Amino acid sequence: MAERPEDLNLPNAIIARIVKESLPDGVAVSKDAKLAISKAASVFVLYATSCANNYAMKAKRKTLNAQDVISAMDDMEFSRLIQPMEECLQAYRKEQKGKKEAAESRKKAREAEGGEDNDDGEDEKEEEVNGEEDTANKDGSGD
Structure with missing residues (x-):
């Protein structure tokens, strides 16, 4: 207070x-x-x-x-203010929803641009891990 x-x-x-x-x-x-x-x-x-x-x-x-x-x-x-307030509230919520959707689409676009590079890197890491596992199994030490 x-x-x-x-x-x-x-x-x-x-x-x-x-x-x-x-x-x-x-x-x-x-x-x-x-x-x-x-x-x-x-x-x-x-x-x-x-x-x-x-x-x-x-x-x-x-x-x-x-x-x-x-x-x-x-x-x-002040009941005469209720309708204008509700209209303003609906407009505000609609604007906020639009901003949120725009932010989400920008985020998805950034992830798609950056995600292509990250996917390649992850695949290489998976191949390395799988290659090590295959080697371990061939040696008999993976059992």
Whole structure:
């Protein structure tokens, strides 16, 4: 847990960027307004986390998952956020799946390129081992 209340604040640069991107051009936001938005966002995140944690605890889990957060939004009476959150979650999962598949295909391609060389080397080693075994059996010392 945080040692000081200030440690729980969201970064000011992030808050400023979100505020700027969500308002039309030419709208100015005072420093006090940015501070108030930052505090409100921090409180919201902490409360949402606490509510989501309650769901995880009821399920006897220590790890919060996406469904815990979505259920917390409903408890907090932010049900209008649930559909956009689920859509974002699906998009995120799809993106992660695509990244994982791309990484696996790159790995397989690297293994195929490097695997051809390794297969030849392994065959030579097997032939050497088999050759030694054959020699041992011919000498009679392998019995």
